[in-house]
Structure formats: structure tokens, C-alpha cells
Amino acid sequence: MxxxxxxxxxxxxxxxxxxxxxxxxxxxxxxxxxxxxxxxxxxxLQQKGVKVQGEKTEAKSAGDQFIAADGFKAFAAGSTQKTRVELSETFAKSEPTVLNPITTPTGGIIQAYRRPGIMPGAFRPLTIEGLFPSLPISTNSFEYVKERDDGFANGAAFVAEAAQKPFGSTSFETVTGTVKTIAHLARVSKQLMADGPALVAYINQRLVYGVDLVVEDQLISGDGTNQNLTGIFTTGNFTPHGATTADLPAKNATLFDLILFAKTKVEKAFFRPNIILLNPVNWSQMLMEKNASGDYYLGHPASVAPKTLWGLPIWTTPAIPQGKFMVGDFTQAATLWTRQGMTVELFEQDVDNVQKNLVTIRAERRLGFGIERVSALVGGDLALPAAAGATGK
Structure with missing residues (x-):
């Protein structure tokens, strides 16, 4: 009592x-x-209290409680495959303070709060592939019949009654291309697939992005050799603007004038230009351009200039080499031939995967690219010809 x-x-x-x-x-x-x-x-009671005060109070630690529990003893004896022990906090009889508090360990044993999801790295926006029409095919190669640039002879003419009608002529050439395979592999553990499905999904996303990134770079600058696509900036696949000092204003010529000249050259080839491609750095430099009075040509720092020049939208992407540009009728210039769309597959039977409990993930595409109308693409160096003026360099 x-x-x-x-x-x-x-x-x-x-x-x-x-x-x-x-x-x-x-x-x-x-x-x-x-x-x-x-x-x-x-x-x-008073005598017992005096005796307790003179003795050192010994309280069981969390570990002592655990090994003393019946559940642990049963586990140690092999009579059960798992155990759960609920530990209690022990108080000294002399004062109401906790002697063995169960606290959060230091040194990073218990992780801090983790933000849900994965903080991704930077993804480059992919825009070039969407410029071209895409056609599905079921073979490993593709062909198209192309009218030669000098192959049309127009014989149409007014003729008198009962006179001989004139003939015209057109010559063609057959162009053959092959389908290329673009693939990307990664390995993950089966434990990761079970424990971190979101992480695996992110890995898949990165694999797919890697394939599409290579495709975009190839559509721009692929050299067409071996397993490479042929890109629109590769020599022979576009029409150089070829501007000279005589083609641009004699005074205060700018890069805006050069782009207008290229646009006009596309139109002279009977195509309808719809996009101007620029590197973001070059577009930024053009936004800085000022006239002789110090006024900006495109808006001013307090507003955002619309990304248009001469009525055409500007598409900026790091895929375009810095110092280059292109104006074109991209819907008429080339075609993307799709043999197999993006496919993601998982393989357990790969090298030593079974021994190491790994799974191989593969992302893959098969496609070809054919540039059919070179004159629909006009571009090249984004620089004024010599003696055309210093402004806009």
C-alpha cells in the first residue's frame, strides 16, 4: 500500500x-x-524507502527486455520463424524519469522525410521529329520515286486548229533507303523491381528518352553512313542559302534580312515555308539586336517578343548547331518511315542475369528517314556574307 x-x-x-x-x-x-x-x-514502508534510496536502481535496457521476452526465446529455440516483441519504458521508483527511452538513433540510421516521387534531371524538349509526316512500313527498306530537279520539260503551247500538239517530258529517279535500329539497354535487380516500381518506371522513361534523343540528333545531323540516319543539315540534304552582299541591303544588313532571303528562296522553289529552326543561343542574340538609335528590333526587356519572324514561327532547340539556321516546308521536304514504334521489353535470360537476380530492360525503335525535296529546305550558316555590314553578326 x-x-x-x-x-x-x-x-x-x-x-x-x-x-x-x-x-x-x-x-x-x-x-x-x-x-x-x-x-x-x-x-x-518508510524503512523500505530508506533502503531503496541507498541502492542503485537497475532497469532493463531495450536489448535486455528483447532477449528476455518469451517470443525471442521461442525464436532462438527454433520453434517459430518470426517474433515480435513490444518493449516498455522502465521508470525508476524514486523518480518519474525514463531510464531507457526508445529514441531515434543518430547518424542517419533512420532516414529523414523523403519527398514522394523522383526528382528528375533535365529532359531536352524533343520537337524535330514532329515536323515530318510519318508513314508505317512492314519491310526492312523503303523506296520512293523522285522527280529529278531538271527532269520536267514543259511542252504546253497554244496550237492552231488541226496542228500537231506538243509533247512534254518528265524524268524520275528511284531512291532506296533502309530501316535503322536504335536501341538502349539497362539492368536492374529483381528486388528493385519488387520494392521500387516507381524507380523502375523512371528507368524505363529514361531509356525511352535516350532512344528518342538519338533519333532527333540524327534527323538533324546524321551522316547517313553505316547505321546512321541522314540528317537535314548534312551536305546535299538541304539547299544552302548562298546569300551574297548583293542579295542583302547595302546598308545596315541584319540577320533578319538573311532569314528573309532564305524564306524567299524556299518560296521561289514553289514550296510554302512553315518553320524557322534556330539554336536558343542564336535566338537570344537576335533578341538583343538594336537599330542605329539603340532601340530593340524585337520588343524590349519589359515584354516578351513573340517567337516569329517574317510571319513564320521560330522553333528553338539545342539540337540545331549553334550558328546554323534553316527555313523550310518541312511537311513536303522529308518523310519518317516507321517499321517498329517504341518497344520496351524485359529479359531475365541474359548473360548471367539468373545467377545475379537481374533483369535486362531494352527500349528499341526501327525507322528510316528520307529527304525527298532538298529545295524545300534552305539554310546554312547564320552569318552575314563579307562586307554586308557589321550589324547582326
């Missing part, structure tokens, strides 16, 4: 003894006996 309970009992007995002292001697003797009993208990 605790001190407070004993003291309260003694107070009650003393009160009752005072009330019944004069009227009931027998009841008084009974209460006296109870008083002596509680007094002895109080003395015994």
Missing part, C-alpha cells in the same frame, strides 16, 4: 475515534486495533 493511502486511512480512523469515544467503547477498541495495523505498515 502506498504512503498516501495509508495516511488517508489513519486520518479517517482518528476522526472516527473522536466521534465515538464517548458513546461506544467497543467500537473504539476496534478502531484502535486498525490504527496500530496501519501504523506498522507505514513504518515498514
Amino acid at each position: 502506498e504512503f498516501k493511502e495509508v495516511l488517508d486511512a489513519l486520518d479517517k480512523i482518528e476522526g472516527k475515534m473522536s466521534e465515538t469515544a464517548a458513546s461506544n467503547k467497543e467500537r473504539l477498541d476496534e478502531l484502535g486495533e486498525q490504527q496500530r495495523k496501519f501504523a506498522n505498515q507505514l513504518l515498514d
Whole structure:
């Protein structure tokens, strides 16, 4: 019995003894006996308290509690395959403080709060492939019949009644291309696939992005040799602008004039230009251009200039080499031939995957690219010809 309970009992007995002292001697003797009993208990508790204060209190640690638990003993004896022990916090009898608090370990054992998802690296926007029409094919090669640039002889003419009608002629050439394979591989553990499906999905996304990134670079600058596509900036696949000082204003010629000249050259070839391709750095330099009075040609710093020149939208992408540009009718210039779209596959049977519990992931595409109308693409160096003026260099 605790001190407070004993003291309260003694107070009650003393009160009752005072009330019944004069009227009931027998009841008084009974209460006296109870008083002596509680007094002895109080003395015994006081003696024990003095003894406890002189001794060092030993409390079981969390580890001691764990190994002393019945569940752990059963696990250690092999009678169960798992165990769960709920640990309790032990208090000293002398003071209400925790002796073995179960706290968060330091040193990074317990991870801090982790933001959901994955913080991705930078992805370059892919825009070039969407410029060209795409046709599906079911063979490993493709062909198209192309009219020769000098192959059309127009014989149409007005003729008199009953006179001989004139003939015209057109010559063609057959162009053959082959389908190329673009692939990307990665290996992940089977445990990762089970424990981190979001991480695996992100890996898949990176593989797919890697394939499409290579395709875009090839559409721009592939040299067409071996397993490479042939790109629109490769010599022979576009028409150089060929601007001279005579083609541009004699005074204060700018890069804007050069782009207009290229646009006009596409139109002279009977195509309809729809896009201007530029590197972001070159577009930024053009936004900085000022006239002789110091005024910006395109807007001003307090506003965003529309990405258009001479009525055509500007498409900026790092895929375009810095210092180059192109104006074109891209819907008429070339075709993307798709043999197999993007495919992602997983393989367990690959090299030593089975031994190491790994899975191989493969992303793959098969496609070809044919540039059919070179005169629909006009571009080249984004630089003024010599002596055309210093502005816009």
C-alpha cells in the first residue's frame, strides 16, 4: 500500500475515534486495533524507502527486455520463424524519469522525410521529329520515286486548229533507303523491381528518352553512313542559302534580312515555308539586336517578343548547331518511315542475369528517314556574307 493511502486511512480512523469515544467503547477498541495495523505498515514502508534510496536502481535496457521476452526465446529455440516483441519504458521508483527511452538513433540510421516521387534531371524538349509526316512500313527498306530537279520539260503551247500538239517530258529517279535500329539497354535487380516500381518506371522513361534523343540528333545531323540516319543539315540534304552582299541591303544588313532571303528562296522553289529552326543561343542574340538609335528590333526587356519572324514561327532547340539556321516546308521536304514504334521489353535470360537476380530492360525503335525535296529546305550558316555590314553578326 502506498504512503498516501495509508495516511488517508489513519486520518479517517482518528476522526472516527473522536466521534465515538464517548458513546461506544467497543467500537473504539476496534478502531484502535486498525490504527496500530496501519501504523506498522507505514513504518515498514518508510524503512523500505530508506533502503531503496541507498541502492542503485537497475532497469532493463531495450536489448535486455528483447532477449528476455518469451517470443525471442521461442525464436532462438527454433520453434517459430518470426517474433515480435513490444518493449516498455522502465521508470525508476524514486523518480518519474525514463531510464531507457526508445529514441531515434543518430547518424542517419533512420532516414529523414523523403519527398514522394523522383526528382528528375533535365529532359531536352524533343520537337524535330514532329515536323515530318510519318508513314508505317512492314519491310526492312523503303523506296520512293523522285522527280529529278531538271527532269520536267514543259511542252504546253497554244496550237492552231488541226496542228500537231506538243509533247512534254518528265524524268524520275528511284531512291532506296533502309530501316535503322536504335536501341538502349539497362539492368536492374529483381528486388528493385519488387520494392521500387516507381524507380523502375523512371528507368524505363529514361531509356525511352535516350532512344528518342538519338533519333532527333540524327534527323538533324546524321551522316547517313553505316547505321546512321541522314540528317537535314548534312551536305546535299538541304539547299544552302548562298546569300551574297548583293542579295542583302547595302546598308545596315541584319540577320533578319538573311532569314528573309532564305524564306524567299524556299518560296521561289514553289514550296510554302512553315518553320524557322534556330539554336536558343542564336535566338537570344537576335533578341538583343538594336537599330542605329539603340532601340530593340524585337520588343524590349519589359515584354516578351513573340517567337516569329517574317510571319513564320521560330522553333528553338539545342539540337540545331549553334550558328546554323534553316527555313523550310518541312511537311513536303522529308518523310519518317516507321517499321517498329517504341518497344520496351524485359529479359531475365541474359548473360548471367539468373545467377545475379537481374533483369535486362531494352527500349528499341526501327525507322528510316528520307529527304525527298532538298529545295524545300534552305539554310546554312547564320552569318552575314563579307562586307554586308557589321550589324547582326
